[in-house]
Amino acid sequence: MVAAGAEHSVAITEDGNLYGWGWGRYGNLGLGDRNDRLLPEKVTVDGDKITMVACGWRHTICVSSSGGLYTNGWGKYGQLGHGDFEDHLVPRKVQxxxxxxxxxxxxxxxxxxxxTSSGQLLGWGWNKFGQIGVGNNLDYCSPVQVNFPRDQKVRQISCGWRHTIAITERDxxxxWGRGANGQLGNGITIDRNVPTIIEAFSVDGSSRQHIESSKPYPLSALGVTTYYFRRGI
Structure with a gap:
């Protein structure tokens, strides 16, 4: 599995090891310093195997095999979720x-x-445009829950630069978030700080079209293969 930030990259090998390379000024590589790396270097994450990773602009988010969340890198806006606004140079568990x-x-x-595995969505960090989705524009340095109409659970999420998109269990x-360029897909160019339905793709929308791929089918049934890096190749 691989992920790319603005100027850094990370990868998980098939044996659950995390590697980082590229720009490291904010500790976004997780290697304990602010140095750049021209080649992949192994990141230590509490001795746990890593199964999932994502990059923000200057920060990194990873998940262990036991479902624990770790973050490192730039923390000025609380985007690491540790209850502070500091940079963290190595992966730290979000307590x-x-x-x-x-x-x-x-x-x-x-x-x-x-x-979460129960369909609960949580967010934190910079919230100037409402991109966390909790009804205000305050920054958060710790996770806060995002609520949906009729207490719908969430099955898929994706963050944009200043906005967020989610698919619920009801398809x-x-x-929500920045809407100046129409990126929220609701026909207007106004920011939203709570989840707002995109009717064109929603079962509960007027068009009643929906995104079939959001259903939790096994990847093998969809003909999708997940690739990991094999060391030594």
Whole structure:
């Protein structure tokens, strides 16, 4: 599995090891310093195997085999979720989520979103445009829950630069955050700080079209293969 930030890259090998390379000024490589790396270098994450990774602009988010969430890198806007606004040079477990099993992660420019195995969506970080989706424009340095109409659970998330998109268990698509260029897909150019339905792709929308791929089919049934890096190749 691979992920790319603005100027850094990360990868997980088939044996669960995390590697980083590229620009490291904010500790976004997780190697304990602020130096750049021209070649991939192994990142130590509490001795755990890593199963999932995502990059924000200058930060990195990864998930261990036990569902624990770790973040490192730029923290000026609280995007690491550790209750502070500091940079962290090595992956640090987000203690506020220690009782959750994280199933998906996504990183925006300065915000982060995670999905738990129970379908709960949480976010934190820069929130100037409402991209966290909790009804205000305050920055958060710890995870806060995002609520949906009729308490819908979430099955897929993705962060943009300043906005976020989610698909719920009812096959409804929601967006929130910066809307100046129409990126929220709701026909207007106004920012939204709570999830707003994209009717064109939602079961509960007027068009009743929906995104079939959002259903939790096994990847093998879709003909999708997940590729990991094999060391020594």
């Amino acid at each position: 506020a989520l220690s009782d959750k099993f994280i199933s998906q992660v996504s990183g925006g420019w300065r915000h982060s979103m995670v999905l 409804n698509v929601y967006s």
